[in-house]
Amino acid sequence: MKAIPQNAQPPSPKGGFLGGHFLKFRRNPIEFLKECAALGDVTAFKLGGHPAFFLNHPDFVRDLLVTNAYKFKKGRALQRAKKVLGEGLLTSEGEVHLRQRRMMQPAFHRQKIAEYAKAMVEYGFQTSEKWRDGEVRDIDTEMMHLTLRIVGKTLFNANVEDEADKIGKALTALIKMFNYLLMPFSEILEKLPVPQAKKFNRAKETLDKVIYGIIDERRRTGEDKGDLLSMLLTAQDEEGGGTMTDRQVRDEALTLFLAGHETTANALTFTWYLLSQNPEKEARLHEELDRVLGERPPTVEDYLNLKYTETVLAEAMRLYPPAWALGRLALEDHEFGGYRIPKGSLIMLSMYIAHRDARFWEHAESFIPERWEKLSIKEASNKFIYFPFGGGVRRCIGEQFAWTEGVLLIATLARKWKLRLAPGQKIALNPLMTLRPKYGLKMKIERR
Numbered sequence: 001m002k003a004i005p006q007n008a009q010p011p012s013p014k015g016g017f018l019g020g021h022f023l024k025f026r027r028n029p030i031e032f033l034k035e036c037a038a039l040g041d042v043t044a045f046k047l048g049g050h051p052a053f054f055l056n057h058p059d060f061v062r063d064l065l066v067t068n069a070y071k072f073k074k075g076r077a078l079q080r081a082k083k084v085l086g087e088g089l090l091t092s093e094g095e096v097h098l099r100q101r102r103m104m105q106p107a108f109h110r111q112k113i114a115e116y117a118k119a120m121v122e123y124g125f126q127t128s129e130k131w132r133d134g135e136v137r138d139i140d141t142e143m144m145h146l147t148l149r150i151v152g153k154t155l156f157n158a159n160v161e162d163e164a165d166k167i168g169k170a171l172t173a174l175i176k177m178f179n180y181l182l183m184p185f186s187e188i189l190e191k192l193p194v195p196q197a198k199k200f201n202r203a204k205e206t207l208d209k210v211i212y213g214i215i216d217e218r219r220r221t222g223e224d225k226g227d228l229l230s231m232l233l234t235a236q237d238e239e240g241g242g243t244m245t246d247r248q249v250r251d252e253a254l255t256l257f258l259a260g261h262e263t264t265a266n267a268l269t270f271t272w273y274l275l276s277q278n279p280e281k282e283a284r285l286h287e288e289l290d291r292v293l294g295e296r297p298p299t300v301e302d303y304l305n306l307k308y309t310e311t312v313l314a315e316a317m318r319l320y321p322p323a324w325a326l327g328r329l330a331l332e333d334h335e336f337g338g339y340r341i342p343k344g345s346l347i348m349l350s351m352y353i354a355h356r357d358a359r360f361w362e363h364a365e366s367f368i369p370e371r372w373e374k375l376s377i378k379e380a381s382n383k384f385i386y387f388p389f390g391g392g393v394r395r396c397i398g399e400q401f402a403w404t405e406g407v408l409l410i411a412t413l414a415r416k417w418k419l420r421l422a423p424g425q426k427i428a429l430n431p432l433m434t435l436r437p438k439y440g441l442k443m444k445i446e447r448r
Helices: 022-027 029-039 058-067 076-085 094-108 110-130 139-156 164-176 178-182 195-221 228-234 246-277 279-293 300-305 307-319 369-373 377-383 399-414
Strands: 042-047 050-055 072-074 136-138 326-330 334-336 339-341 346-349 417-421 429-431 435-437 442-447
Touching: 022 029, 022 042, 029 042, 029 050, 029 429, 050 058, 058 334, 058 346, 076 246, 094 110, 094 228, 110 139, 110 300, 110 399, 136 139, 139 164, 139 228, 139 246, 139 399, 164 195, 164 246, 195 228, 195 246, 228 246, 246 279, 246 307, 246 399, 246 417, 246 435, 246 442, 279 300, 279 307, 279 399, 300 399, 307 369, 307 399, 399 417
Parallel strands: 050 346
Antiparallel strands: 042 050, 072 326, 136 442, 326 346, 334 339, 417 442, 429 435
């Protein structure tokens, strides 16, 4: 890298009204960050007058998430997410976060995930059996519904089938409202009787009713079912010695309901889209499924043999990472690439931009699952050219859960079906809290 003159300022994209970038960023955040990336590995911009910086080099990603992670805290997006998620694992900081993570880790051990796999396949098989040759379905909705049922069963041993549509709509409403939470002065707007605030509060009330209902039922029976909810209800507060309050359990449960189904559903949705556009890759996937599974559904024991299936999912998350960007706030001055980043600045990374960087990825825009036969997922993650689950101490606790679920569901559904875009289906991105298809994804289901 070239030497940077002392006190030099990073390049900055052309500003909008009064020199700021908020409207430009809000209108199309991915295109805005692409514009930043074209200017250099460190760029500066302003969001509502707040200084912000975009980092686009794996060395800086590692520095931010691992080496000097203690110098930063979660960005405004997740600070504002506390309005929904409270002090859950995703939003908490410091010792609180570490204590919660240690407490929840046993629920994600390999042995537990092997137990969860049975429910993953069972619910995937039920979905497969409902599909009919030639029908058109909203695949994004199908995947949301499927993963919601799985997370309800595996982590809370709760059958949310009857509530799935209600929960899914409430979560979708909250996700869509997330940009509203990030607007300047949203703290004031949310207290006013405006339509956005009313809609937001209704969705939150719906989710609270479901989550507290599950908690109340478990406390009433006192049954230890060995799942995450039982662990949360019986866990001892290391500092106070008491058990977690219903509010604390609610925050963790809602965080996992959201993170445990939303991200995997989006990854699967884009996987079906990519397979439909790359029939030769789809044919190789089918060949593996026929060879490994034959006519039977998969089991967790098949996971290690479904290597191409895993590369298909890895490549889908490279091109369309469910968590497409993340932000941090600087707790003190720091330097990236010779540029001084002042305390209080917002710092952004984008998995979407990094995963398509032609400096580190050959044919970066193309869907090539075979690239993962030469480059392991672990190696790419260690290099920080691939980080769909984040990195460092805040790396997603449910990563192995997500890999297992994604691979087994692809295998369960693709064993019998192939999907094709419905006529007239438009493809565009909707980068909210997660990366969703802007116009949904209607697909025609065809029997193999």
